[in-house]
Protein backbone atom coordinates (compact mmCIF):
# COMPACT_ATOMS: atom_id res chain seq x y z
CA UNK A 57 0.00 0.00 0.00
CA UNK A 58 1.41 3.41 -0.96
CA UNK A 59 0.18 6.31 1.03
CA UNK A 60 -0.60 9.59 -0.74
CA UNK A 61 1.82 12.47 -0.16
CA UNK A 62 2.09 13.20 3.51
CA UNK A 63 1.50 16.82 4.55
CA UNK A 64 0.80 16.18 8.22
CA UNK A 65 3.23 16.97 11.00
CA UNK A 66 1.89 14.88 13.87
CA UNK A 67 4.04 11.76 14.26
CA UNK A 68 2.17 8.53 14.81
CA UNK A 69 4.08 5.96 16.82
CA UNK A 70 3.07 2.33 17.35
CA UNK A 71 3.81 0.69 20.69
CA UNK A 72 2.75 -2.62 22.23
CA UNK A 73 -0.54 -2.21 24.08
CA UNK A 74 0.03 -4.76 26.78
CA UNK A 75 2.96 -7.11 27.05
CA UNK A 76 6.63 -7.47 27.78
CA UNK A 77 7.69 -4.35 25.90
CA UNK A 78 5.01 -1.99 27.14
CA UNK A 79 6.41 -0.74 30.47
CA UNK A 80 9.92 -0.11 29.18
CA UNK A 81 8.63 1.65 26.06
CA UNK A 82 6.37 3.87 28.17
CA UNK A 83 9.30 4.58 30.54
CA UNK A 84 11.47 5.55 27.58
CA UNK A 85 8.81 7.88 26.15
CA UNK A 86 8.27 9.51 29.54
CA UNK A 87 12.06 9.61 30.00
CA UNK A 88 12.50 11.70 26.84
CA UNK A 89 9.89 14.14 28.07
CA UNK A 90 6.80 13.00 26.18
CA UNK A 91 3.77 13.40 28.41
CA UNK A 92 0.57 11.38 28.14
CA UNK A 93 -1.76 9.25 30.21
CA UNK A 94 -4.66 6.83 29.85
CA UNK A 95 -2.68 4.53 27.60
CA UNK A 96 -4.15 1.48 29.32
CA UNK A 97 -7.71 2.33 28.30
CA UNK A 98 -7.31 3.80 24.82
CA UNK A 99 -6.06 2.53 21.50
CA UNK A 100 -4.93 5.98 20.42
CA UNK A 101 -3.37 8.47 22.83
CA UNK A 102 -2.48 12.07 22.13
CA UNK A 103 0.59 13.38 23.90
CA UNK A 104 0.42 16.72 25.65
CA UNK A 105 3.68 18.40 24.81
CA UNK A 106 5.09 16.84 21.64
CA UNK A 107 3.41 16.54 18.27
CA UNK A 108 3.06 12.78 18.67
CA UNK A 109 0.19 10.37 18.93
CA UNK A 110 0.59 6.82 20.13
CA UNK A 111 -1.21 3.85 18.65
CA UNK A 112 -1.43 0.89 21.04
CA UNK A 113 -1.32 -2.39 19.16
CA UNK A 114 -0.50 -6.09 19.44
CA UNK A 115 3.21 -6.42 18.81
CA UNK A 116 2.62 -8.75 15.82
CA UNK A 117 0.81 -5.96 13.97
CA UNK A 118 3.39 -3.21 14.52
CA UNK A 119 5.86 -4.01 11.68
CA UNK A 120 3.11 -4.00 9.03
CA UNK A 121 1.46 -0.83 10.35
CA UNK A 122 4.83 0.90 10.06
CA UNK A 123 5.65 -0.64 6.68
CA UNK A 124 2.33 0.57 5.26
CA UNK A 125 2.75 4.06 6.70
CA UNK A 126 -0.26 3.83 9.02
CA UNK A 127 2.32 4.65 11.70
CA UNK A 128 5.53 6.58 11.06
CA UNK A 129 7.55 4.91 13.80
CA UNK A 130 7.19 1.78 15.92
CA UNK A 131 8.78 0.12 18.93
CA UNK A 132 8.89 -3.64 18.43
CA UNK A 133 11.11 -6.69 18.86
CA UNK A 134 13.52 -7.53 16.03
CA UNK A 135 11.96 -11.01 16.07
CA UNK A 136 8.65 -9.54 14.84
CA UNK A 137 10.28 -7.19 12.32
CA UNK A 138 12.27 -9.96 10.68
CA UNK A 139 9.62 -12.69 10.98
CA UNK A 140 7.17 -10.49 9.11
CA UNK A 141 9.92 -9.72 6.57
CA UNK A 142 8.71 -6.14 6.50
CA UNK A 143 10.29 -3.31 4.53
CA UNK A 144 11.04 -0.80 7.29
CA UNK A 145 14.12 1.13 8.37
CA UNK A 146 15.62 0.15 11.71
CA UNK A 147 16.65 3.45 13.37
CA UNK A 148 17.92 2.27 16.73
CA UNK A 149 18.43 -0.87 18.84
CA UNK A 150 17.15 -0.10 22.30
CA UNK A 151 18.65 -2.85 24.45
CA UNK A 152 15.48 -4.00 26.19
CA UNK A 153 13.15 -6.91 25.50
CA UNK A 154 16.33 -8.88 24.77
CA UNK A 155 15.82 -12.51 23.80
CA UNK A 156 16.84 -14.95 21.11
CA UNK A 157 15.05 -17.22 18.71
CA UNK A 158 16.58 -20.63 19.34
CA UNK A 159 16.06 -24.25 18.44
CA UNK A 160 15.59 -26.61 21.37
CA UNK A 161 15.08 -30.35 21.56
CA UNK A 162 14.33 -32.81 24.41
CA UNK A 163 17.32 -33.36 26.69
CA UNK A 164 17.76 -37.03 25.77
CA UNK A 165 17.33 -36.32 22.06
CA UNK A 166 20.00 -36.89 19.40
CA UNK A 167 18.92 -33.64 17.70
CA UNK A 168 21.84 -31.36 18.50
CA UNK A 169 23.39 -29.79 15.41
CA UNK A 170 21.42 -28.27 12.52
CA UNK A 171 22.22 -31.21 10.21
CA UNK A 172 20.56 -33.62 12.70
CA UNK A 173 17.24 -31.95 11.95
CA UNK A 174 16.91 -33.18 8.35
CA UNK A 175 13.32 -34.39 7.86
CA UNK A 176 12.36 -33.62 11.50
CA UNK A 177 9.26 -31.81 12.72
CA UNK A 178 9.86 -28.42 14.31
CA UNK A 179 7.06 -26.54 16.05
CA UNK A 180 7.26 -22.76 16.00
CA UNK A 181 5.44 -19.43 15.94
CA UNK A 182 8.32 -18.16 13.78
CA UNK A 183 7.90 -20.17 10.56
CA UNK A 184 9.57 -17.63 8.25
CA UNK A 185 12.81 -17.28 10.24
CA UNK A 186 12.98 -20.97 11.07
CA UNK A 187 12.42 -22.10 7.48
CA UNK A 188 14.92 -19.56 6.17
CA UNK A 189 17.61 -20.69 8.62
CA UNK A 190 17.35 -24.37 7.65
CA UNK A 191 16.91 -23.63 3.93
CA UNK A 192 20.10 -21.56 3.94
CA UNK A 193 21.91 -24.61 5.24
CA UNK A 194 20.28 -26.92 2.68
CA UNK A 195 18.37 -28.81 5.39
CA UNK A 196 14.72 -29.63 4.83
CA UNK A 197 12.48 -29.77 7.87
CA UNK A 198 8.77 -30.22 8.48
CA UNK A 199 7.23 -27.12 9.99
CA UNK A 200 4.46 -27.31 12.59
CA UNK A 201 3.04 -23.82 12.96
CA UNK A 202 1.71 -23.13 16.45
CA UNK A 203 0.63 -19.79 17.91
CA UNK A 204 1.41 -20.45 21.59
CA UNK A 205 2.71 -22.97 24.17
CA UNK A 206 5.21 -24.23 21.61
CA UNK A 207 7.46 -25.73 24.29
CA UNK A 208 4.92 -28.42 25.17
CA UNK A 209 4.75 -29.89 21.65
CA UNK A 210 7.63 -32.41 21.91
CA UNK A 211 6.02 -33.98 25.01
CA UNK A 212 2.79 -34.32 23.07
CA UNK A 213 4.68 -35.88 20.12
CA UNK A 214 3.37 -33.10 17.91
CA UNK A 215 6.95 -32.18 17.00
CA UNK A 216 10.53 -33.46 17.50
CA UNK A 217 11.87 -30.06 18.49
CA UNK A 218 10.90 -26.40 18.71
CA UNK A 219 12.09 -23.02 17.52
CA UNK A 220 11.02 -20.38 20.03
CA UNK A 221 12.01 -17.23 21.89
CA UNK A 222 14.20 -17.70 24.94
CA UNK A 223 15.38 -15.22 27.53
CA UNK A 224 16.29 -16.89 30.83
CA UNK A 225 15.83 -20.42 29.50
CA UNK A 226 13.58 -21.30 32.47
CA UNK A 227 10.63 -22.32 30.28
CA UNK A 228 12.77 -24.69 28.20
CA UNK A 229 14.21 -26.28 31.33
CA UNK A 230 10.77 -26.72 32.90
CA UNK A 231 9.73 -28.61 29.78
CA UNK A 232 12.79 -30.88 29.62
CA UNK A 233 14.24 -29.10 26.58
CA UNK A 234 17.83 -28.08 25.84
CA UNK A 235 18.70 -25.04 23.79
CA UNK A 236 20.83 -26.19 20.82
CA UNK A 237 21.55 -23.17 18.61
CA UNK A 238 20.42 -19.59 18.00
CA UNK A 239 18.67 -18.39 14.86
CA UNK A 240 18.35 -14.71 15.77
CA UNK A 241 19.45 -12.39 18.59
CA UNK A 242 16.63 -9.95 19.31
CA UNK A 243 16.06 -6.67 21.15
CA UNK A 244 13.48 -3.93 20.84
CA UNK A 245 14.03 -1.80 17.76
CA UNK A 246 12.79 1.63 16.84
CA UNK A 247 11.62 1.30 13.25
CA UNK A 248 10.57 3.91 10.69
CA UNK A 249 8.32 3.64 7.68
CA UNK A 250 9.91 3.81 4.25
CA UNK A 251 6.93 5.77 2.93
CA UNK A 252 7.68 9.43 2.11
CA UNK A 253 7.30 11.70 5.11
CA UNK A 254 6.59 15.43 5.24
CA UNK A 255 9.45 17.79 6.03
CA UNK A 256 7.81 18.53 9.39
CA UNK A 257 7.73 14.87 10.36
CA UNK A 258 11.32 14.31 9.31
CA UNK A 259 12.41 17.17 11.55
CA UNK A 260 10.34 15.79 14.41
CA UNK A 261 11.96 12.37 13.97
CA UNK A 262 15.44 13.94 14.18
CA UNK A 263 14.44 15.65 17.43
CA UNK A 264 12.94 12.43 18.74
CA UNK A 265 16.14 10.50 17.92
CA UNK A 266 18.34 13.10 19.57
CA UNK A 267 16.30 12.73 22.76
CA UNK A 268 16.46 8.93 22.60
CA UNK A 269 20.23 9.02 22.13
CA UNK A 270 20.56 11.38 25.11
CA UNK A 271 18.37 9.12 27.22
CA UNK A 272 20.30 5.98 26.21
CA UNK A 273 23.68 7.54 26.94
CA UNK A 274 22.41 8.83 30.27
CA UNK A 275 21.12 5.39 31.25
CA UNK A 276 24.56 3.92 30.67
CA UNK A 277 26.34 6.69 32.61
CA UNK A 278 26.59 7.90 36.18
CA UNK A 279 27.60 11.22 37.65
CA UNK A 280 30.33 10.63 40.19
CA UNK A 281 31.46 13.06 42.92
CA UNK A 282 34.23 12.61 45.44
CA UNK A 283 36.62 14.45 47.68
CA UNK A 284 40.33 13.85 47.40
CA UNK A 285 43.67 15.22 48.57
CA UNK A 286 45.12 17.69 46.09
CA UNK A 287 48.22 15.56 45.57
CA UNK A 288 46.16 12.55 44.41
CA UNK A 289 44.35 14.43 41.62
CA UNK A 290 46.60 13.21 38.82
CA UNK A 291 46.28 9.56 39.93
CA UNK A 292 42.51 9.91 40.20
CA UNK A 293 42.19 11.62 36.82
CA UNK A 294 44.08 8.72 35.25
CA UNK A 295 41.70 6.22 36.88
CA UNK A 296 38.49 7.90 35.73
CA UNK A 297 37.21 6.44 32.46
CA UNK A 298 35.48 9.79 31.99
CA UNK A 299 33.56 10.81 28.92
CA UNK A 300 34.72 14.40 29.48
CA UNK A 301 37.56 15.95 31.41
CA UNK A 302 36.61 15.91 35.12
CA UNK A 303 35.71 19.10 37.02
CA UNK A 304 38.04 19.85 39.94
CA UNK A 305 36.95 22.35 42.60
CA UNK A 306 38.77 23.56 45.72
CA UNK A 307 37.20 22.74 49.09
CA UNK A 308 37.15 25.01 52.14
CA UNK A 309 39.53 22.54 53.73
CA UNK A 310 42.94 23.32 52.23
CA UNK A 311 44.83 20.63 50.34
CA UNK A 312 41.47 18.96 49.46
CA UNK A 313 39.43 19.15 46.24
CA UNK A 314 36.07 17.92 44.99
CA UNK A 315 36.19 15.96 41.73
CA UNK A 316 33.09 15.56 39.52
CA UNK A 317 32.91 13.38 36.45
CA UNK A 318 30.65 11.24 34.29
CA UNK A 319 31.63 7.61 33.88
CA UNK A 320 30.14 4.50 32.23
CA UNK A 321 28.00 2.72 34.83
CA UNK A 322 29.40 -0.73 34.07
CA UNK A 323 32.85 0.46 35.20
CA UNK A 324 31.72 2.17 38.39
CA UNK A 325 32.35 -0.58 40.94
CA UNK A 326 35.82 -1.47 39.65
CA UNK A 327 36.83 2.16 39.52
CA UNK A 328 35.35 2.95 42.92
CA UNK A 329 37.69 0.58 44.72
CA UNK A 330 40.71 1.96 42.92
CA UNK A 331 39.62 5.52 43.73
CA UNK A 332 39.44 4.67 47.42
CA UNK A 333 42.93 3.20 47.24
CA UNK A 334 44.10 6.42 45.61
CA UNK A 335 42.76 8.46 48.55
CA UNK A 336 39.27 9.48 47.38
CA UNK A 337 36.54 9.69 50.02
CA UNK A 338 32.83 10.55 50.22
CA UNK A 339 32.27 9.01 46.80
CA UNK A 340 28.73 9.65 45.54
CA UNK A 341 27.20 8.19 42.40
CA UNK A 342 24.09 9.75 40.88
CA UNK A 343 21.86 8.69 37.98
CA UNK A 344 21.62 11.09 35.04
CA UNK A 345 18.25 11.93 33.46
CA UNK A 346 19.56 12.84 30.03
CA UNK A 347 22.80 13.80 28.32
CA UNK A 348 23.04 15.87 25.19
CA UNK A 349 26.51 16.16 23.70
Ligand code: PRT
Nearest residue numbers: 075076114115116133153154155221222223224225226227
Ligand atom coordinates in the same frame (compact mmCIF):
# COMPACT_ATOMS: atom_id res chain seq x y z
O1 PRT B 1 -0.43 -9.48 22.90
P1 PRT B 1 0.77 -9.26 22.05
O2 PRT B 1 0.69 -9.99 20.74
O3 PRT B 1 1.12 -7.79 21.91
O4 PRT B 1 2.01 -9.85 22.89
P2 PRT B 1 2.70 -11.29 22.83
O5 PRT B 1 2.10 -12.12 23.90
O6 PRT B 1 2.78 -11.81 21.43
O7 PRT B 1 4.21 -10.89 23.18
P3 PRT B 1 4.93 -10.70 24.60
O8 PRT B 1 4.40 -9.51 25.29
O9 PRT B 1 5.00 -11.99 25.35
O10 PRT B 1 6.41 -10.40 24.06
C1 PRT B 1 6.67 -9.23 23.34
C2 PRT B 1 8.11 -9.28 22.86
O11 PRT B 1 8.99 -9.39 23.99
C3 PRT B 1 8.53 -10.43 21.99
O12 PRT B 1 8.10 -10.29 20.64
C4 PRT B 1 10.04 -10.38 22.12
O13 PRT B 1 10.57 -9.38 21.26
C5 PRT B 1 10.24 -9.91 23.55
N1 PRT B 1 10.64 -10.97 24.51
C6 PRT B 1 11.71 -10.88 25.36
C7 PRT B 1 10.06 -12.16 24.74
C8 PRT B 1 10.80 -12.80 25.74
N2 PRT B 1 11.82 -11.97 26.12
C9 PRT B 1 10.40 -14.10 26.24
N3 PRT B 1 11.04 -14.66 27.14
N4 PRT B 1 8.95 -12.75 24.22
C10 PRT B 1 8.59 -13.97 24.69
N5 PRT B 1 9.27 -14.65 25.67
C11 PRT B 1 8.69 -15.95 26.10
C12 PRT B 1 9.54 -17.20 25.85
O14 PRT B 1 9.27 -17.70 24.56
C13 PRT B 1 9.03 -18.15 26.93
O15 PRT B 1 7.84 -18.79 26.53
O16 PRT B 1 8.57 -15.91 27.50
C14 PRT B 1 8.66 -17.20 28.08
C15 PRT B 1 9.68 -17.13 29.19
O17 PRT B 1 11.00 -17.15 28.69
P4 PRT B 1 12.23 -17.71 29.54
O18 PRT B 1 13.30 -18.09 28.56
O19 PRT B 1 12.67 -16.56 30.40
O20 PRT B 1 11.73 -18.85 30.36
Ligand code: ZN
Nearest residue numbers: 114115116117
Ligand atom coordinates in the same frame (compact mmCIF):
# COMPACT_ATOMS: atom_id res chain seq x y z
ZN1 ZN C 1 2.25 -10.92 19.80
